[in-house]
Each structure stands twice: as structure tokens, then as C-alpha cells.
Amino acid sequence: QSRNLFNYNIFLIGFMGAGKSTISDYLKNALAMDVVEMDQCIVERQGMSISDIFETYGEEYFRELETNLLIEMQSQSNVVVSCGGGVPMRERNVTEMKKNGRVVLLTAKPQTILDRVKDNHDRPLLENNKNVDFIGDLMEKRRPKYEAAADIIIETDGKTELEICEELIHRL
Numbered sequence: 001q002s003r004n005l006f007n008y009n010i011f012l013i014g015f016m017g018a019g020k021s022t023i024s025d026y027l028k029n030a031l032a033m034d035v036v037e038m039d040q041c042i043v044e045r046q047g048m049s050i051s052d053i054f055e056t057y058g059e060e061y062f063r064e065l066e067t068n069l070l071i072e073m074q075s076q077s078n079v080v081v082s083c084g085g086g087v088p089m090r091e092r093n094v095t096e097m098k099k100n101g102r103v104v105l106l107t108a109k110p111q112t113i114l115d116r117v118k119d120n121h122d123r124p125l126l127e128n129n130k131n132v133d134f135i136g137d138l139m140e141k142r143r144p145k146y147e148a149a150a151d152i153i154i155e156t157d158g159k160t161e162l163e164i165c166e167e168l169i170h171r172l
């Protein structure tokens with residue numbers, strides 16, 4: 001049974017490994033909120049891993065699936081949406097999120113990101129690029145769009161999950 005705390009959705013954005021899934025999971029357990037994990041939802045619906053979708057249909061196809069999922073979220077509220085890292089790069093996605101949501105950007109240093117993603121093999125953009133320089137460069141390229149999309153920015157380095165969630169709730 002989920003509780004109706006917010007009459008809008010909370011969209012967690014940020015780089016791969018910034019902690020979107022971890023924090024949405026925490027909110028799900030602590031506040032009994034519904035969570036939509038975008039990557040996971042797409043994987044379930046397509047019956048394929050993210051890597052296989054990229055390989056078989058290409059990145060643009062995956063990006064369309066993301067946009068369609070965000071459009072679906074229009075009819076819901078009080079949901080924590082853990083977005084894929086590339087979501088804020090499309091203007092259309094940002095427009096869709098802003099219609100009924102607060103956008104929360106989670107940030108972390110490249111080294112922190114690397115530590116968190118190094119053992120995962122379903123992130124095609126990082127698969128052959130698991131190093132601080134690549135991550136730092138891509139992060140800098142994305143930063144302007146991430147920051148422009150965000151209503152709230154939370155730095156996660158050195159903070160516990162509880163601290164991050166408290167800060168988030170406090171600032172909503």
C-alpha cells in the first residue's frame with residue numbers, strides 16, 4: 001500500500017552510478033512510495049538487456065522508449081522515477097518531467113562513479129570506457145543539460161543514503 005505524500009512525481013536524474021536506483025529504493029522502503037525504475041521497466045517490456053537493445057536496435061530506439069515511458073508518467077503522481085542517465089539530454093524529456101514533477105539531480109565525482117559501476121556490464125556507453133578520464137569527460141559534456149533540468153541538486157559524495165534522502169525530502 002503506497003501513501004499519497006506528493007501530488008507530483010519525483011524524477012531522479014544524474015550520471016550512471018550517481019545513486020538514482022539506490023536512493024529510489026530507499027524512498028520506496030522508507031516512505032512506501034511507488035518507484036518506476038526506467039531501465040528496468042524497459043528491460044522487462046522488451047525482454048532484452050539494455051546492451052542488447054542498443055546492439056540490436058541502436059541507441060535512438062532506446063531513447064524513444066525512454067521518452068514514451070516519461071509520457072506515460074503524466075497520468076500518475078506520487079511516484080519516484082529513477083531515470084536512465086541519458087534522459088535529461090533530450091529537451092522533450094525535460095519538458096515531460098516538468099509537467100508533473102520535481103527533478104532532482106544526484107551528483108558524484110568521477111572516481112566515485114567508477115567505483116560504483118566497475119563491476120556492472122549492462123551499461124553499453126561505459127563498457128569499454130571504464131576509466132576516470134572518460135567518465136569525467138562525458139560528465140562535463142552532460143553537466144549543462146543536467147543542471148538546466150534540475151530543480152534540486154544534491155551532491156552524494158561522502159554522504160549516507162539516509163543523509164541524501166533526508167536532504168531530498170527537506171528540499172522538495
Ligand code: S3P
Nearest residue numbers: 015016017039084085086123124
Ligand atoms: C545511460 C544510462 C543508463 C542506461 C543506458 C544509457 C546513459 O542508465 O539508461 O545505459 O546514457 O547515461 P543508468 O543511469 O541507470 O545507469
